[in-house]
Amino acid sequence: MEGDTGMKEVSLEIDGKKVTVQEDTTILEASKGVGIDIPHLCYDPRVPPIGTCRLCLVQIEGQAGLSISCNTPVAEGMRVCTENEEIAAIRKTILELILSQHRVACTSCDQEGACKLQDYAYRYQADEARFGLPERRPTERNYTTKSEAILYDPDKCILCGLCVKYCEEVPMAEALTFAGMLDEMRVSTAFGTDLPESPCVLCGGCIAVCPSGAMVDRAAIGKGREKDLIKTRTVCAYCGVGCQLDLNVNPRTNKIVRVTSEPEYIPNRGNLCVKGKFGMDFVGHPDRLTTPLIKRNGKFEQASWEEAIKLIADRLGQIKSKTGPDSIAGLSSAKCTNEDNYVFQKFVRAAVGTNNVDHCARLCHASTVAGLARAFGSGAMTNSIDEIRNAECIFVIGSNTSEAHPVIALHIKEAAARNGAKLIVADPRDIELVRFAKLHLQQQPGTDVALVNAMMSVIINENLLDKDFVKARTENFEAMAEAVKEMTPEKAEKITTVPAEKIREAARIYAKAKTASIIFSMGITQHTTGTDNVLSLANLAMLTGNVGKESAGVNPLRGQNNVQGACDLGALPNVYPGYQSVEDPQIQAKFKKAWKTNLSGKSGLTVVEMIHAIEAGSVKALYMMGENPALSDPNLNRTRKALEKVDFLVSQEVFLSESAQFADVVLPSLCFAEKDGTFTNTERRIQRVRKALSPPGEARDDWQILCDVSTAMGYAMRYENASEIMDEIASVTPIYGGISFDRIEPVGLQWPCLDKDHPGTKYLHKGEFKRGKGKFHAVRFREPAETPDKKFPFILSTGRQLYQFHTGTLTRKSRAIDQKSPTGYVELHHEDAEKYSIGEGDFVEVSTRRGKVITKASVGSRVAKGWLFMPFHFAEGPANMLTNDALDPIAKIPEFKVCAAAIKKAEPDLER
């Protein structure tokens, strides 16, 4: 019999139960599938079998001796006995041998109650002293001694090898190894290097898989054992991957003790990155805002909720009646829930009466939304995260996935390293994924259209296009073909610096693959040509028939945990929830009826336009929910001046961020761990966010605050809970039509989910594009807004790094992260460093036409000669002082990725 993967199925009997599974399944996995729990210490579904612990042995009828079930595949007609008296006795002895090496210290162990070794020792009543107690070795320095994140205790280590294997197979960091032999054997980094200096990426996987409590979260020591903790499953609050995790909270202290996840969770299979694992210190941080604050004579004073809300309602009311609703603007937040975002835009549209609502998606994927909506009719990731693993070709362009979306990078690496996928990486920097790539196209920043057009010209010239798809499913092919014709690989080489032959090879690999998936992110979108870049990627995918099928597609990776949701729910100036145009009279009528009020039919201002409108005096009040434009927006001097200038500024925040400090009123709100609601991840999956602990002080949920302000302004809004808001969302938002809290309780659903019976949508545009036919666009290469010249000879790009997130408001509160990533830097090529006499770690001044910052030099070959890169997380060297606020004409996204810059050595204390 053949399953849908083409793999044969076999039937066997386990403990008298009939089981049918795929032929490559192991006995242990087959048993697990029917609820038979075979003891094991060194098995984990995410890594190939190790087979060192010998605990999983079983009896196969007709075979002499016992077999290790974790690495024995099933066979037709096999009859397996997973436990009898003989097996139980052997397991007991094995456990006793293991315990002779393991310092039994359950009384003070953090793993107590969640320890496999302890559980099995109890189950088989193993005698820990049967083979003698292990000799207590003197405590020696090891690779974790100085780590703030992880503690390794070799005396508890049973040398099963699972942590080493996980590190090698899943993050592929290969930071760990067994060192030494016999009694001296233990887990170590290379040469015992301290963890922060090793290639470890702090994913915490070694802690998660350790079956004997030898590896633990250092910060969690003594803060609570399994029985002291309550686990709440929720969604990570950092990037758009939407990892499912369990917050382990000690209710006695109301603190998150540790973060865990399980292999069966979607979409991350229990894998986490450093931010999800070690970045939660902000939740119960003493700097959290606990009461409303009102600024009087330039100083914040504590205030009551009544006072603060009345002040806001009065001031907004005055401004509205004096200069009109369009003189008020709102910045919603991609960090907040769908429910918060829905209520926020409803507040701005219905209570204030303007469409001046936007959020930071403008700064990341506005060009994606604009481009893909034009080409396909829908601006979201076309396919699902899980499909990446099976793609034949993966074309990653302008996405440093390992650092910005680490858990998606695990899928890409698995595809390339284990499943034979051909990975093409187009990135100006030598990023981690290059290690796994067949080809690295190191294009000059800002030349993506030239690169992609050249690939298309090769595909058309060499007749590698999918003619049937182009004919049946698309329109405007000729105009596109005409536009790309001129871009020969040789011409593109001159523009991009990528050798023509490499461009040809990339085009051939991409076009010949049965399934080719494009993955992109800010490197594509944050340009004045952002929309063009996205359109040309859409062109490439359509040209080769790579849309509307599994493991293919055009896949923008969203940066914030809920940036997809904030866009979906209409925190955008031109659309209501579900991308329904505010300028369409029919749609407008529908919302007027649903919200029982008049609505403006004029599209509102975007993020950067709001700042410019404040400058011009046409916007008088700004209401911010969780945004930090004073660090995240381009050309900070200009942004900060505007925040100072605006007549009335409200900030709903968890911390007194750089932006909140400019506010007239600050309202303390809840962070994700204290909220109920939903986030929508990058693959359009709407997932439940669950309250895990009580909020600090008088802090309140964002939507509740908004309801109170709105009601005080005369537009009554009242909801019992977040679930009720989602029901209203479903009633006005067709793509969310079938979403309700009870349906998404177990696993989230992917939109479009049109009604209560709709199963959700794994990949988009199957059979037909959302807009009918896919539309090719004739896109031609344009230069970035600013190019290097004599005074500013370098090209500067900005971006993220693995350890920090966005403006650092959250991650920089973590000690584990701070140890690994203490401050900002600028990457430059060693030849440039030599030329300017700059050494590794030297303080340098980086300047552009807009400003200058002092930061540390990181010298190497990650960037090419003539290019610079700076992460933008650090307030002490804010990269956005330098960036250009020139906008893409369609999407209004600023050009964070390219500006002309100069660099020189600096004296640290003189200029700061």
Next chain:
Amino acid sequence: MSNTVGTEACLDTKALDEILGSIPDVGGDDLVPILQQVQKAYGYLPKPILMTVSERTGIAAARIFGVATFYEQFHLEPHGRHTVRCCRGTACHVRGGPGIIEAIKQALGVEPGETTEDMRFTFETVACLGTCFLAPVIMVNNDYFGNLNARKIKSILERYT
């Protein structure tokens, strides 16, 4: 076991260049032969050289370290000009092996695993030298000395300068 190695001042990578140059398409399987050649060229496995091996071959430093510490034949610290290996096998044990170990310790003034200050000898014990018929037995470099007793040790060692 110490995980740290002494800092080596400016090791010449010329020998390493030759070793890596002689192996086409270096892969993980070549690691042990590479380490053997490195040790032959440098006398031991210096950390900076191993880090360079990692950089040039793409073999993770952790994996190199794991292999280098797994086999008795590899040394991460500078080694004496001569290596004395004393067998700890069963046959040697019953025929007075422990006394031989003691005699070598006294003659050299170092513990097993250590090197004499003058870098003349490194003393190691091994699980078995495979010559049980000669028990108790030691090896100095590639020479076997069997049917030993503690009195013979000093004169044997004196042959190696």
